[in-house]
Amino acid sequence: MRVALAIAGSDSSGGAGIQADLKTFQALGVFGMSAVTAVTVQNTQKVFAIQEVRPEIVHDQITCLFDDLPIHAVKIGMVASVALIEAIARALQSVGTLPPVILDPVMVSKSGYALLQPDARNALVRHLFPLARVVTPNLPEAEALLGRTISDISAMKDAAREIASLGGGNVVVKGGHLGDQDATDVLFDGTAFKLLDSRRIDTVNTHGTGCTFSSAIAAHMARGVPFFDAVARAKTYITGAIAHALPLGRGCGPTHHFYDLYRRAGMEIG
Template identity: 45%
Template sequence: MQGRVLIVAGSDSGGGAGLQADIKTVTALGGFAMTAVTALTAQTTQGVHGVQGVEPAFIQQQMRVTLDDLGADCIKTGMLHSTEVIEAVAEVLREVPDIPVVVDPVMVAQSGADLLHPAAVRSLLRSILPHAALLTPNLPEAEKLAGLSIPDIDAAEHAANTLLTLGVPAALLKGGHLTGDELTDMLVTETGLERFTDPRIPTEQTHGTGCTLASAIATGLAQGLDLRQAVVRGRAYLRGALAHAPGFGRGQGPVNHAWAIPRFDG
């Protein structure tokens, strides 16, 4: 077991996204997952039915005691649903400037439910992004962050470059929301932009894909991979999880986080 990842995110009672997806991903890739719970959601493959926030001071306490005792090689943030939560998490991140942070700007659930109050977007930009080693938005999130419409692949490339103007050193723009038989993600850094294009996997079982990819990349960084290596391995892991999705639930089901783990039969 190598690579300690502190996950600061919300819980998904359905197990497909959020902290549950994060923990499964980190574990499957050989890392050690730790958590600071920001919110509890009553969530299934069919949508988000309720959200109960955690007190910001208690989120900070979870982060601080974990970092003090166990330490971390990477921090991954997910659902930070309010300005108060964002500011609280940012305060702790300022205390550990040497730990890389992967920011998954969770704004909208796969079902379309709003997971970030619109007024909190400015706080996310001002307080969280300055700490990010990598930002991992999907297209709807990038549209909100960059203030651009992204109808096609050329617009996506422009948006990816625009994300760097927000003050992050690197961004991975996920292209799954575009149509077509191919899916293209774009990694942009201060040295340029690289496209990663693969055949689209024909499945509706996509619940938690964003959480899964961000946590896979965070695990790679925690284990000493460079950013590109972490992205390449993270995408390969997610593609395998999509291809082996179990088909659970009556909506957009979860991926198979355990697809690459040998079965233990005792």
């Protein structure tokens, strides 16, 4: 069985972070493991607090897993501080042959809570971008990385090319925040661009979409699927998960990670 490792924070509401990563891996037929970087206090309405895990513990979670069994893909999510970023980089650099690393540069929660400390942005680019096979910023994250506004597809292409030059290899600039009728993502493999369109779904229940999408890419790449195809399959998966999102809580509910399994089993999806 193929194995994927998620390095990210824990979401007490279960919709994002490590919880979303592991659900996504399971839904897509990959055995999921985790290295927890932080514990968050959050529900569907907001993030209240974050407690980081000590960097040496994060480092050792990663290395003990690589010492024990083959890992076929790594997904990196929330890493809030310079110390955590450096610890993760050291751990991954100690691995002989690194599998595909998918980096989701999480910076701010949907409710506006800062998930990346201001001094950590440069460290993220310096230490983790060079290790990443794929980087998956949304529009606000791409704007923060580059220090400028991105307002259309042409600007998204320019951003993808520039982020790739920072060491990100393959880049997916997610266009869900663009506000168009369709949700268009721009993919760049260092040479060619590809646009992926999907219908925009009218729902507030989108908690964890970025985590789920990047984990779906990791799951498919763990199974040997090449970049463009892995992202296309992940796009199909996240679109279905949003279409069947769960109206839980009084804020932004989670996507339905197992909607397709429920459908095939003849179970009620909602």
